[in-house]
Amino acid sequence: MKKICFALLISTVLMACAPHRNLVYFSNLNDVSSSQIQNVPELKLQKNDQLSLSLTSLNAEYNVLFASANNSTSNNTISSRSGFRINNNGMITLPLLGDLKVEGLTVEEAQNLITRELKKQIKNPVVDLELVNFKITVIGEVNHPASLTVPGDQVNLLEALGMAGDMTVYGKRENVLVIRETNGVRKMTRLNLNDKNVYDSPYFHLKQNDIVYVEPDKSKEKEYNPNVRALPIITTCISAIAVLLTALLR
Structure with a gap:
């Protein structure tokens, strides 16, 4: 019986543990690092500009x-x-x-x-x-999702996220989606902001009407899943029962 109680206690602890997530931008950047600055792609005028x-x-x-x-x-x-x-x-x-x-x-x-x-x-x-209508849209796990009008004709992904209040702690920094339409063709790519090499992507510098989507991680999904909301209560009860049974069976 003691073994069963111990197993229940260990299972509860494991269920309560959330997977480790990297919340640091460019986490693979060395203390001192330099790279050649890429030329910013020139903005081309489009229909409806x-x-x-x-x-x-x-x-x-x-x-x-x-x-x-x-x-x-x-x-x-x-x-x-x-x-x-x-x-x-x-x-x-x-x-x-x-x-x-x-x-x-x-x-x-x-x-x-x-x-x-x-x-x-x-x-x-x-x-x-x-x-005058350089507009981008930032949605998903940011503090202030919105369509943003950018002064001038240059803005990069970090600046856009900053204008939207930065990502929340639930935002997947390793999986930011950029959606772009060019000549009637929609293209999508995912960028990893934990990786310093994201600077080399042609999607790092945004173009007019780009959409940036920050995907939520699984912990956010579980938080709002009604089937999972009761999990903390259930695990707490199991822990209490396991501790009580352990004390009674000594």
């Missing part, structure tokens, strides 16, 4: 065409900032210039294209182009 265009021109006629209620003019110089959406054909439509294909270009390449075309029409155009 929203662009902000700032134009300074000395051409009064073109200024009239380009002007709107929000524009300000002074001494034949106009600074205009308007929203332009890339349509389903990859085009933006500009006054005087008409449709320009910008899908697949970087922001700098699109800016240079617009400047070259404007030079055919007006004197000394100065163009500043920005992407």
